Amino acid sequence: MTDTRLYIPKPRTVEGGTRDLSTDLNPEQLRAAIHPGGPLLVIAGAGTGKTRTLVYRVAHLIDTGTPPERILVLTFTRRAAGEMLSRAERLVGSATARVHGGTFHSSGHRLLRQFGPSAGLPKDFSILDQGDAEDLMQLSRGALGFGSKEKRFPKKETLHHIYSRHVNTEIPVDDLLHAEYPQFLDWQQEIGRLFADYTSRKQERNLLDYDDLLLYWLLMLESSESLASQIRALYDHVLVDEYQDTNILQSRILQAMCSGHRNLTVVGDDAQGIYSFRGANFRNILDFPRQFPGVTLVTLERNYRSTQPILDTTNTLISRAEQRFTKNLWTERTGGEMPWLVTARDESQQTRFIVDRILALHEEGTPLKEMAVLFRAGYMSADLEIELVNRKIPFEKWGGLKFLEASHVKDVLAFLRVIENPRDEVSWYRIFMMMPGIGDVTARQIMANMQERGWDPDAFTHYAPPPRARDAHAKLSGMLRALRRRRAGETTAQEKGIAEEIGIIRDLYDGLLKERYDRPDARLADLDQLRTIAAGYPSRSAFLAALALEPPQNTQDLSGGGDSEDDCLVLSTAHSAKGKEWDAVFLIWCVDGWFPSARCIDDEAQLEEERRLMYVAMTRARNHLYCTYPLNVYSSRRSSDYSMDQLSRFLDRGVREKMQRVTMGEDPVAAPAPAVDPMLPAIDLRAMMKKRFGG
DNA sequence: TTTTGAAGTCTCTCC
DNA sequence: GACTTCAAAA
Numbered sequence: 001m002t003d004t005r006l007y008i009p010k011p012r013t014v015e016g017g018t019r020d021l022s023t024d025l026n027p028e029q030l031r032a033a034i035h036p037g038g039p040l041l042v043i044a045g046a047g048t049g050k051t052r053t054l055v056y057r058v059a060h061l062i063d064t065g066t067p068p069e070r071i072l073v074l075t076f077t078r079r080a081a082g083e084m085l086s087r088a089e090r091l092v093g094s095a096t097a098r099v100h101g102g103t104f105h106s107s108g109h110r111l112l113r114q115f116g117p118s119a120g121l122p123k124d125f126s127i128l129d130q131g132d133a134e135d136l137m138q139l140s141r142g143a144l145g146f147g148s149k150e151k152r153f154p155k156k157e158t159l160h161h162i163y164s165r166h167v168n169t170e171i172p173v174d175d176l177l178h179a180e181y182p183q184f185l186d187w188q189q190e191i192g193r194l195f196a197d198y199t200s201r202k203q204e205r206n207l208l209d210y211d212d213l214l215l216y217w218l219l220m221l222e223s224s225e226s227l228a229s230q231i232r233a234l235y236d237h238v239l240v241d242e243y244q245d246t247n248i249l250q251s252r253i254l255q256a257m258c259s260g261h262r263n264l265t266v267v268g269d270d271a272q273g274i275y276s277f278r279g280a281n282f283r284n285i286l287d288f289p290r291q292f293p294g295v296t297l298v299t300l301e302r303n304y305r306s307t308q309p310i311l312d313t314t315n316t317l318i319s320r321a322e323q324r325f326t327k328n329l330w331t332e333r334t335g336g337e338m339p340w341l342v343t344a345r346d347e348s349q350q351t352r353f354i355v356d357r358i359l360a361l362h363e364e365g366t367p368l369k370e371m372a373v374l375f376r377a378g379y380m381s382a383d384l385e386i387e388l389v390n391r392k393i394p395f396e397k398w399g400g401l402k403f404l405e406a407s408h409v410k411d412v413l414a415f416l417r418v419i420e421n422p423r424d425e426v427s428w429y430r431i432f433m434m435m436p437g438i439g440d441v442t443a444r445q446i447m448a449n450m451q452e453r454g455w456d457p458d459a460f461t462h463y464a465p466p467p468r469a470r471d472a473h474a475k476l477s478g479m480l481r482a483l484r485r486r487r488a489g490e491t492t493a494q495e496k497g498i499a500e501e502i503g504i505i506r507d508l509y510d511g512l513l514k515e516r517y518d519r520p521d522a523r524l525a526d527l528d529q530l531r532t533i534a535a536g537y538p539s540r541s542a543f544l545a546a547l548a549l550e551p552p553q554n555t556q557d558l559s560g561g562g563d564s565e566d567d568c569l570v571l572s573t574a575h576s577a578k579g580k581e582w583d584a585v586f587l588i589w590c591v592d593g594w595f596p597s598a599r600c601i602d603d604e605a606q607l608e609e610e611r612r613l614m615y616v617a618m619t620r621a622r623n624h625l626y627c628t629y630p631l632n633v634y635s636s637r638r639s640s641d642y643s644m645d646q647l648s649r650f651l652d653r654g655v656r657e658k659m660q661r662v663t664m665g666e667d668p669v670a671a672p673a674p675a676v677d678p679m680l681p682a683i684d685l686r687a688m689m690k691k692r693f694g695g
Numbered sequence: 696t697t698t699t700g701a702a703g704t705c706t707c708t709c710c
Numbered sequence: 711g712a713c714t715t716c717a718a719a720a
Binding site for chain 2 (some may be wrong): 717
Binding site (some may be wrong): 076077080097103105106129130139210211213214274275277278351376377378379436437438440441442464466468548549573574575576597599613 | 696697698706707708709710
């Protein structure tokens with residue numbers, strides 16, 4: 001398969017030769033791990049050894065004779081997939097590499113490449129990431145002439161969101177409009193036509209968006225019994241992590257995958273459902289027993305991660321939420337300090353507190369990689385990042401803007417994609433729009449022309465451009481010819497293929513880039529990086545698919561120490577932090593309107609999700625938890641009628657009683673903090689903390 | 696018709 | 711403070 005390399009964990013030594021399930025696991029975990037077959041639902045609170053249980057279950061299945069390649073492990077994020085498989089590998093050794101695992105989307109992709117052709121799907125489809133899908137929506141919108149109406153028509157992002165919600169939740173578009181976008185009800189008909197156009201456009205252009213990877217997977221299972229039984233026969237056991245974050249579509253896929261053997265294990269925590277914006281419905285986990293009669297239910301309540309004071313706080317926080325599967329997490333890790341609630345004067349004082357505290361903990365022996373700073377949204381760490389760079393503290397950031405969302409990277413990929421799929425309208429449009437002398441109208445003309453020629457790869461070369469675009473046309477067709485010539489002549493030496501193609505593209509593109517963007521140097525460096533990544537892939541299609549499904553986490557290493565740093569602090573969105581744990585966790589911006597986000601406060605369900613998100617963030621901590629909030633928030637949003645500088649409503653009186661309060665005093669040092677080497681003794685904060693009020 | 700500059704919008708989370 | 715959209719100039 002094109003993308004199998006993605007599922008092979010890094011080689012590691014096998015730890016210890018022996019393992020004894022009955023001593024390694026507690027009785028509930030053991031029950032889940034050795035469950036013989038049939039539907040199994042594991043309700044696992046935060047830090048209760050959920051992954052451990054799944055890992056041991058995989059090991060047990062292999063030990064008892066299930067061939068590894070007949071086990072499918074589905075997770076929600078790429079990070080979770082990688083972690084699970086590498087831990088399983090340490091337990092059972094290299095056989096684990098043959099376990100099929102990954103996200104729902106990557107597994108769907110793999111099956112579609114394999115079985116799609118027999119279901120009428122072209123073999124060489126390209127995958128649209130979210131941005132591409134939105135751009136295609138925009139093309140549809142323009143083609144149907146909905147862009148230039150007097151009354152506001154939804155933007156491409158909104159349109160795509162509605163469409164995606166519809167596919168993932170199976171809620172009719174009209175109902176979605178009524179419930180969430182009443183202002184667009186006037187456009188009901190137009191939106192319906194637009195979605196129809198978008199759908200047929202995808203089919204004609206050989207494009208699949210993320211939702212299609214799930215949708216076509218399900219269609220393969222539901223439309224043809226012979227095909228379905230072939231696919232079902234691939235696996236004897238299916239295991240699903242983070243089941244509370246699955247949506248209706250995914251749950252139907254699981255039902256169809258397991259309708260024969262019914263060997264389905266799902267693990268989840270209804271208190272940690274945080275992906276409803278993607279159509280996830282944590283009710284899925286509550287409905288599981290009804291969908292799979294005869295289910296075995298195991299509940300894990302013993303927490304191995306956090307100290308009792310931290311659990312006291314987080315249990316109180318989540319007790320406000322309505323839950324059906326009630327869990328009361330407990331631990332034997334008594335002792336330890338209460339979580340801190342730190343009031344700072346403003347953002348810079350918050351930043352200074354975090355940095356000083358991190359240095360102090362580091363001084364006491366906590367490695368940087370055992371600490372994390374969490375926040376609601378990627379941009380909230382900007383000030384902190386600057387300070388970390390100043391103080392030369394290495395860090396890596398999870399979530400937030402990704403490498404391939406950068407426009408210059410997408411530009412280069414567009415060239416590769418039209419070589420791969422000459423019908424890729426989104427990429428053609430992108431390419432045309434970056435050429436001087438070609439604008440929206442000319443671009444659409446060219447594409448119409450190409451469509452008439454049946455998307456013949458030479459169609460562009462034969463197009464007769466208007467005078468002002470002649471120069472651009474000549475350059476571009478020269479480059480496309482060079483790329484194709486190289487491709488035709490190349491039957492060997494595939495390894496260098498894509499990197500070489502990127503080289504040809506950059507001969508033309510680097511000049512364009514310098515014209516179009518302000519600081520070209522950093523962007524050119526990104527392109528070097530892209531080329532390096534590309535060189536590691538066996539084929540162009542594998543490279544493009546992997547980029548869409550498993551994009552590199554973070555490429556710009558902002559740390560002072562270079563990219564070989566292995567002890568570095570983690571900055572992460574609360575979403576990306578799920579499933580991880582650290583010795584010390586800092587949750588910043590605990591300000592009402594930031595966390596919870598202001599846009600959620602009118603909707604009860606969304607507000608509850610924000611609460612669960614904060615619960616997820618706080619339960620990442622093993623020993624130290626700091627929640628900080630600045631009193632003065634300088635933001636244009638303050639002009640709205642909503643007060644932004646209150647403590648988060650989730651940290652109510654009951655929760656605060658379980659925390660110790662610190663109010664930072666006036667800044668004792670007026671001058672900016674000096675650059676500090678992390679190895680040097682840190683500023684002692686204790687004196688400052690003694691000034692605490694309240695508590 | 697394209698480009699450029701200025702006003703305006705809206706802020707996220709992830710595959 | 712970044713990105714999009716809109717309006718006027720080339």
